[in-house]
Amino acid sequence: MRKLFALLAIILFLSLIVGCGSTDYKAQAQVNDTTTTVTQQAAENKMNVTIDDGLDSALQELDIVDSQ
Amino acid sequence: MKRGILIFVTILIFSGLVYAAVGPRSTVQTTTIETTLIIESPPITTSTPTTIMQFKCSTLGTLxxxxxxxxxxxxxxELNYLPEECKPLLGRKRVDCIKLYSATNKCFDIxxxxGKLNCARSAVNITDVRQEAANCKIKLGNEKDACMNNLKAKAYGLIKFRFYNLEYRAQQLKDKGVSEDLIVKFISDLELKKQSFNDAKSSAERKQMIxxxxxLWKDFLVNAGVKK
Incomplete structure (x- = not known):
């Protein structure tokens, strides 16, 4: 009977270790997923805002066609 | 007593095994997916009117x-809305105006x-304004006038494409958190400038519109917090 209890105790101990390890892994995977998503969104949002209005060439072209 | 302890321990073992296999529910991941969906979903306007003459948004009262x-x-x-610039025009002029928007619409994918401006140049069939003006100049009489008028129309179209591009760029900033009111005001003001450009009687007036x-663009960037 003692041997049986010892065996059960070992199985319980091992299953707890496996359970905790699995939980840690999944928690880490979630953190990684979240980090990846946030990083991806930050990269998308980082789209450069071009300040230049591009109207210099418009003024030049207007001068050319209106001066004819 | 011993049997009871044995059953209790057995239940504990199975619980541990089940927990190890399934683990906790992924609440963080669910939140992330929901956030992404909200960002990717286009805004739905309840004010979008029914289609009239195939154009949306045209029946609303104010600009x-x-x-x-x-x-x-x-x-x-071009099928979704009637460009504001084309709205006051009639007949052939309106058709040509819509055609210009239609031809350059694809350029906004660039x-x-x-690249965007080169695409628009290609769409309105203009390469080098200076060179084309020189080519017109060597023609004679009516042919010269027709050549110049055609070049002017294309060049003006290209200038207004640049205005429209500023509107497009302002609109893109909505996704970055810039106020919709600010964007609407900027686009409305620029649309009025386009119409004034069309109505201008002299080169000086057209230049003033540019x-x-x-x-307007400078003020918009400052108000949007993009530029100090």
Whole structure:
């Protein structure tokens, strides 16, 4: 009977270790997923805002066609 | 007693095994997916009117209302709305105006500004304005006038494409958190400048419209917090 209890105790101990390890892994995977998503969104949002209005060439072209 | 302990321990073992296999529910991941969906979903405007003459947003009373409706369209293109610039025009002029928007619409798929403008040049069939003006100059009589008038129309179209591009760029900033009211006001003001450009009687007036558009863009960037 003692041997049986010892065996059960070992199985319980091992299953707890496996359970905790699995939980840690999944928690880490979630953190990684979240980090990846946030990083991806930050990269998308980082789209450069071009300040230049591009109207210099418009003024030049207007001068050319209106001066004819 | 011993049997009871044995059953209890057995239940504990199975619980541990089940927990190890399944683990906790992924609440963080669910939140992330929901956030992504909200960002990717296009805004739905309740003010979008029923289609009249195949154009959406055209029946709304004020310019700002129409612009607000337009920038809320899922896919903005020439079939979805009547460009404000074309609205006061009639007949052939309106058709040509819409054609210009239709021809250059594809250019907004291009990300870099130079590429976008080159695409528009190609769409309106203009390569080098200076060279084409020189080519017109060597022609004679009516042919020369027709050549120059054609070049002017194309060059003006290209200038207004640049205005429209500023509107497009302002609209893109909505996704970056810039106020919709600010964007609507900027686009509305620029649309009025386009109409004034069309109505201008002299080169000086047209030039002033370009300079006004430049100032509007500067003010918009400052108010949007993009530029100090």
């Amino acid at each position: 700002q209302e129409r612009i607000r409706c337009r920038i809320g369209l899922k896919e903005e293109n 990300k870099d500004e130079d 300079l006004d558009a430049r100032q």
